[in-house]
Amino acid sequence: MQTTSELSASERIFMTAQVKRLGVPRNALAKACVAGRLLRVMHDAYRMAGVPSVETDELEAIWKLTAPSLFTHERVQPSAWDGIVAGGTTAASIHGIGDFYLSPYVLIAPSECTPASQA
Template sequence: MSDLSNAAGRQHGLITSAQATRLGVTEAALAHLEESQLVKPLEWDVYQLAGSPLGPIHAYPYAAWLATAPDLFASERPEPAADVVLSHESACNVHGMGSLAIPFVTFTAPEEREAPRATRLTVAPLTAAEVTVSRGVPVTTPHRTILDLVRSHVDHDDVAEALTDAVQQDLVDLRALHDDLATLADEYGLPAKPPAFADRFLAELDAASLSLRNLRACAALRHPDQVAEVRRGVTRVLAEARGGTGAEDALAPEDDELSWDLAAEIVARTGTGA
């Protein structure tokens, strides 16, 4: 039991039956531990030890992830981007984005492989920057997750709910996410222009509680003309402060992003972009 407990402890209190076998724990011994309520079976021949810190939101996807390579301990698995990663609607559930139905536990992997029952495997490349770990579960980042929902033709109402939650919780950079979604607009029927995008996907967003980066982005999406107008004035002030003539071409390169930030924040905080 000591070896089992130690191994499970390194996996947030979970162990597969195949891992238990490697440790010399027989099926009869596992059954005895279950009868004694020291472990409880989840799905996919994975057990959770009493006292495990994981609740169901993380325990079940983590169990499914362990079951994709049941003989291997978590420490023996490849780096997340080269391994199986929780994604799509299942990633939304872990991140607390939206309320999408999850008929299967969905993973993304770089190549085809056998998937456990009640799971779905999507083959696609992931970079290290597109993967994070949540309570032991390798999962696509919120940014990548939203893109995957769109690419898999999830209903736009569901995408809007997930996106709104992600922005509201500051899980994504709205400006960067909109830039990436705009490249998918024609293929997946998304409104690409800022006001139309905001109307379709951010209608329920409470701008008053946003982080500063997303407050600015929200103002720029909802009121791009106002931000552009204010930016021209900000540009003149910055250029003059740098010793220029006030013309736009006198603006220092490092101030280009600053002028956008200031203009978007002014529009947001004066109420136009709220």
């Protein structure tokens, strides 16, 4: 629980793969959920029971599932940023622009395209 508490302090929503990187077995998460110490946000995404839920919990979990073993501070470094962001009405809702709902969630990811002339 010490490891998950520390991870929760830095990540709030954390992934099974992140916990595994820190040496905690997957079954420890299941036991902590049964004991009521962890809450499952969605598949492979958890938060500590004492951490209040916020509207963006599921969106954060979905974003983290795009690279589940990486910690947030690793993903947001300019040299390592993968370009995956909330977009459209989801981004507008987060920023309080307009009268939009947070979901359905819109995530935008860059794609690597090979120009037809090089194919």
